[in-house]
Each structure stands twice: as C-alpha cells, then as structure tokens.
Amino acid sequence: MARLQIEAVSKRFGATDAVREVNLDIADGEFMVLLGPSGCGKSTLLRMIAGLEAPTSGRLLLDGRDITDVAPQQRDLAMVFQSYALYPHLTVARNIGFPLKSRRVPRAKIAERVAEVAATLALTPLLDRRPSALSGGQRQRVALARAMVRDPGAFLMDEPLSNLDARLRSATRAELIALHRRLGSTFLYVTHDQVEAMTMATRIALLNDGQIEQVGAPTELYDTPRTTFVAAFLGAPPMNLLPATVVARGGELRVLADGLDAPLGIADTCDDTPVTVGFRPERLRPTTGVGAVRGQVTMVENLGSEEVVHLTVGDRQVSARVPRPAGVVAGGQLALSVGPADLHLFHPESGQRLTWQADVPDPMTARTELPVA
Ligand SMILES: Nc1ncnc2c1ncn2[C@@H]1O[C@H](COP(=O)(O)OP(=O)(O)O)[C@@H](O)[C@H]1O
Ligand SMILES: [Mg+2]
Incomplete structure (x- = not known):
C-alpha cells in the first residue's frame, strides 16, 4: 500500500x-x-x-x-x-x-x-x-x-x-x-x-x-x-492559439479573427467578446469550400504518414496535420474546415478555459451557454 x-x-x-x-x-x-x-x-x-x-x-x-x-x-x-x-x-x-x-x-x-x-x-x-x-x-x-x-x-x-x-x-x-x-x-x-x-x-x-x-x-x-499553457504544452505540433472575438451573426455565435470565421454551433446573442481560440492541428481538414481557417502556406513537412502544413493566418502562424498527400505547396492559399466541437475558448488575459460546464461558472460563458465539450 x-x-x-x-x-x-x-x-x-x-x-x-x-x-x-x-x-x-x-x-x-x-x-x-x-x-x-x-x-x-x-x-x-x-x-x-x-x-x-x-x-x-x-x-x-x-x-x-x-x-x-x-x-x-x-x-x-x-x-x-x-x-x-x-x-x-x-x-x-x-x-x-x-x-x-x-x-x-x-x-x-x-x-x-x-x-x-x-x-x-x-x-x-x-x-x-x-x-x-x-x-x-x-x-x-x-x-x-x-x-x-x-x-x-x-x-x-x-x-x-x-x-x-x-x-x-x-x-x-x-x-x-x-x-x-x-x-x-x-x-x-x-x-x-x-x-x-x-x-x-x-x-x-x-x-x-x-x-x-x-x-x-x-x-x-x-x-x-484548463489553460492555454496546458493546451500549448501537449500535442505535436501543439494546439493553435489565436486572439479572436466571439460575435453574434444572424442569431448564431461565431468566432472571428483575420483569416478565421468559424461557427460555434450555438444560436444566441452576445456582445462582441475577446477570446483566445484554440484548435488542434489534426482537427483541421483541407476543404474546397470557403473554409473556417484561411491562409498562405509557408512550409510543408512530410512526416511519412501525414503532412504538417504551416500557414500564415492573418498575422499568426497556424499548423495543420493532414493526410498525405495534402497536395499543397509553399506559397499557395489553403482553406481548412474545423468543427464547433473542436474549438476551445480561453480567457484572453488569464488563459483560463472558458468552460460551459455548470460547475465552473464564468460570466461570459454562463451567458453564451456554449455546449458541453
Ligand atoms: N539546490 C538548488 N539550489 C538552488 N536552486 C535550485 C536548486 N535545485 C533546484 N533549483 C531551482 O529550482 C527550480 C526548479 O528546479 P528543478 O526542480 O530541478 O526543475 P525540473 O526538474 O522541473 O527541471 C529551478 O529554477 C532551479 O534552478
Ligand atoms: Mg529535473
């Protein structure tokens, strides 16, 4: 014992x-x-x-x-x-x-x-x-x-x-x-x-x-x-973290930044709220549609089993881990999709996870009532 x-x-x-x-x-x-x-x-x-x-x-x-x-x-x-x-x-x-x-x-x-x-x-x-x-x-x-x-x-x-x-x-x-x-x-x-x-x-x-x-x-x-520190410590490459704003558009919440426009999958209203948004590289998928994440490819790393695509989104670096061959080259434009369940929101200053679980009340998320992750 x-x-x-x-x-x-x-x-x-x-x-x-x-x-x-x-x-x-x-x-x-x-x-x-x-x-x-x-x-x-x-x-x-x-x-x-x-x-x-x-x-x-x-x-x-x-x-x-x-x-x-x-x-x-x-x-x-x-x-x-x-x-x-x-x-x-x-x-x-x-x-x-x-x-x-x-x-x-x-x-x-x-x-x-x-x-x-x-x-x-x-x-x-x-x-x-x-x-x-x-x-x-x-x-x-x-x-x-x-x-x-x-x-x-x-x-x-x-x-x-x-x-x-x-x-x-x-x-x-x-x-x-x-x-x-x-x-x-x-x-x-x-x-x-x-x-x-x-x-x-x-x-x-x-x-x-x-x-x-x-x-x-x-x-x-x-x-x-629970924090951006944990999010950024785990994963290879680690979770992408970008400053963004949660806004209500047409009765639906979206998270917006330069090169990023992703629905949170919630019908609600809210004042524009600054957040840090996170999404893991392996949750991004190339799409021929408009894409939630759009940027210019800076580098493609071939891991053998898959590829890590590095791109500039707005003025930030984002990485995507995608099946091979991704069919993209440095210099090209790339659009990627990401589902609402794969978005993580954090407080922009404290880095604390904005959780929508009842046991961790947060003024912002209590109002927006995001779904349970
Ligand atoms: N005997 C010591 N005297 C002075 N500072 C120490 C001593 N041992 C560790 N530290 C300091 O304490 C901190 C934690 O060290 P340590 O426990 O070895 O970290 P880790 O094992 O996570 O790398 C560091 O800033 C280190 O420099
Ligand atoms: Mg040690």
Missing part, C-alpha cells in the same frame, strides 16, 4: 520559488506523471517526497502517516534517477542486491530476491557482468531492479529514460507500463517528455513555474486543457 499525499508543499531556494503550494493526492497503485518544462520544479518535488530535500512548508503523507521529517531510508520508497549511478566495480547481481546488503539481510535471502527481480526484468543472463559491459538500456534495467529489490511501496523516478536512444526509450516505456501492471505499486514519474506522460500515466500533473496547472487523465488534459 502506498498512497502519497502532498499537502500545500513549497520549496524556496534563496529567491527562487521552485515549488509553490502544491497539492496532490496520489492513490495507491497509480502511475502518476509529473510533467512540465525544464526548471518547473519537478525534480525538487520528487526529491522532497524522497526525503532528499526538506520542504520550506507543507506536509507529506504516506498512507496517512506524516513523513515530512522522516529520514529517506525510513520512507518506504525507492528512487530511480536519470543517471543510473551503478557501482562500476560490482557485478550486476551485487549492484541489484546492494540495498539489501546495506540493510544486513542474510546472504541466502539476498540471492533469492536478486534472482527473482532479475528474472522479472530479463537480467538473469547478465548477473555476472559489470556495468561497463552493459548497454544503456540494460543499465537502466539494473537500476530499476535495484529499486525493486526491496519491494518498496512506491517508486520515484526522475527522467529515467532520458539517456536512452529513441528506439530503446520506446521499448523501455512499454516495459515500465507492463512492470507497473505486474507490481501494482504506486509509480511517481518525472519527465518533460509529453509522449512518456501520455503513454504511461494513469494521471498527469502538469507543472508550470512551481505550480500545478492541471491534474487528470492524459486524455482529459489533451481534450479539455
């Missing part, structure tokens, strides 16, 4: 607020990913949970027990770092068994447990080697095995795949997902890589400048980003 509760935890380094009043309740058995750009406080938060850094304020609870001031070794947690930090002079077997040896577990018991864990991670044939005779992926598995050997309640991992090449990273992602399923332990995993977060997490906590922007299932963050 390992439920982790982070209660109003802050960390200050001199004048830097690395982590600011973070609240997060991680259920037993979750695969929680702390995601965010470099420097947003992910490692600091993880290190506080591991006990390697003391919070400036706030509390940490493990299964309801306050562990804020408990020594790292006394927390039922295991940490896996980006650099594997294996002992170069010890064999794989002795590296894996090290945490047990330092806890004075009997030798026979250590051998038994090392064999078990090695089998789980397909390391059995490598037990007699030294780290220098292993590939990056194998070393990473040894580091994982060393964390698993104690059978901790929770695993804390800080960018453990970032030193692996792309192919190995993808394979190890799949292994971690399988491992999590098999062990049923709580995983708390730090990364700046949205693909890792989207593919592995049961929930993502997206951090920005020491604060949590949004917590939820990967699809929740992707489909209903």
Whole structure:
C-alpha cells in the first residue's frame, strides 16, 4: 500500500520559488506523471517526497502517516534517477542486491530476491557482468531492479529514460507500463517528455513555474486543457492559439479573427467578446469550400504518414496535420474546415478555459451557454 499525499508543499531556494503550494493526492497503485518544462520544479518535488530535500512548508503523507521529517531510508520508497549511478566495480547481481546488503539481510535471502527481480526484468543472463559491459538500456534495467529489490511501496523516478536512444526509450516505456501492471505499486514519474506522460500515466500533473496547472487523465488534459499553457504544452505540433472575438451573426455565435470565421454551433446573442481560440492541428481538414481557417502556406513537412502544413493566418502562424498527400505547396492559399466541437475558448488575459460546464461558472460563458465539450 502506498498512497502519497502532498499537502500545500513549497520549496524556496534563496529567491527562487521552485515549488509553490502544491497539492496532490496520489492513490495507491497509480502511475502518476509529473510533467512540465525544464526548471518547473519537478525534480525538487520528487526529491522532497524522497526525503532528499526538506520542504520550506507543507506536509507529506504516506498512507496517512506524516513523513515530512522522516529520514529517506525510513520512507518506504525507492528512487530511480536519470543517471543510473551503478557501482562500476560490482557485478550486476551485487549492484541489484546492494540495498539489501546495506540493510544486513542474510546472504541466502539476498540471492533469492536478486534472482527473482532479475528474472522479472530479463537480467538473469547478465548477473555476472559489470556495468561497463552493459548497454544503456540494460543499465537502466539494473537500476530499476535495484529499486525493486526491496519491494518498496512506491517508486520515484526522475527522467529515467532520458539517456536512452529513441528506439530503446520506446521499448523501455512499454516495459515500465507492463512492470507497473505486474507490481501494482504506486509509480511517481518525472519527465518533460509529453509522449512518456501520455503513454504511461494513469494521471498527469502538469507543472508550470512551481505550480500545478492541471491534474487528470492524459486524455482529459489533451481534450479539455484548463489553460492555454496546458493546451500549448501537449500535442505535436501543439494546439493553435489565436486572439479572436466571439460575435453574434444572424442569431448564431461565431468566432472571428483575420483569416478565421468559424461557427460555434450555438444560436444566441452576445456582445462582441475577446477570446483566445484554440484548435488542434489534426482537427483541421483541407476543404474546397470557403473554409473556417484561411491562409498562405509557408512550409510543408512530410512526416511519412501525414503532412504538417504551416500557414500564415492573418498575422499568426497556424499548423495543420493532414493526410498525405495534402497536395499543397509553399506559397499557395489553403482553406481548412474545423468543427464547433473542436474549438476551445480561453480567457484572453488569464488563459483560463472558458468552460460551459455548470460547475465552473464564468460570466461570459454562463451567458453564451456554449455546449458541453
Ligand atoms: N539546490 C538548488 N539550489 C538552488 N536552486 C535550485 C536548486 N535545485 C533546484 N533549483 C531551482 O529550482 C527550480 C526548479 O528546479 P528543478 O526542480 O530541478 O526543475 P525540473 O526538474 O522541473 O527541471 C529551478 O529554477 C532551479 O534552478
Ligand atoms: Mg529535473
């Protein structure tokens, strides 16, 4: 069992607020990913949970027990770092068994447990080697095995795949997902890589400048980003975001900007209201009609499976991810369609999602009553 509760935890380094009043309740058995750009406080938060850094304020609870001031070794947690930090002079077997040896577990018991864990991670044939005779992926598995050997309640991992090449990273992602399923332990995993977060997490906590922007299932963050920061962080290319105005035309609401005229699919009236409108590149489709989005193509990237078309809409850049061949070339004009359900509206200053769900009232949307996304 390992439920982790982070209660109003802050960390200050001199004048830097690395982590600011973070609240997060991680259920037993979750695969929680702390995601965010470099420097947003992910490692600091993880290190506080591991006990390697003391919070400036706030509390940490493990299964309801306050562990804020408990020594790292006394927390039922295991940490896996980006650099594997294996002992170069010890064999794989002795590296894996090290945490047990330092806890004075009997030798026979250590051998038994090392064999078990090695089998789980397909390391059995490598037990007699030294780290220098292993590939990056194998070393990473040894580091994982060393964390698993104690059978901790929770695993804390800080960018453990970032030193692996792309192919190995993808394979190890799949292994971690399988491992999590098999062990049923709580995983708390730090990364700046949205693909890792989207593919592995049961929930993502997206951090920005020491604060949590949004917590939820990967699809929740992707489909209903709560802020423009979340919208712009996820997706490749990320969501297009443009300043626009919601207007009523002929009894229907539309969102307008230079090169953009898209119906919101609602019959209503309203005063002209400035917004930030968002739409994902993969939701745009070339059309022979007038098109909701119109612009001049600046570049076409061929991804093999599809193409990313970059275009100038008004004075903004927009990207569209379209099936191949799109049949467009740089310099040409392009019209694209987008459905009302694929439009996201945000407050032009705060960047907060203008939601039309009853539980998050907003003066503007309460009036316009946009449909549930
Ligand atoms: N030991 C430290 N002393 C001073 N500043 C630090 C220390 N550790 C981290 N920071 C600062 O705290 C902020 C968050 O850092 P970090 O948690 O490492 O971010 P991330 O892991 O998301 O890249 C950064 O501005 C970083 O420079
Ligand atoms: Mg870090």
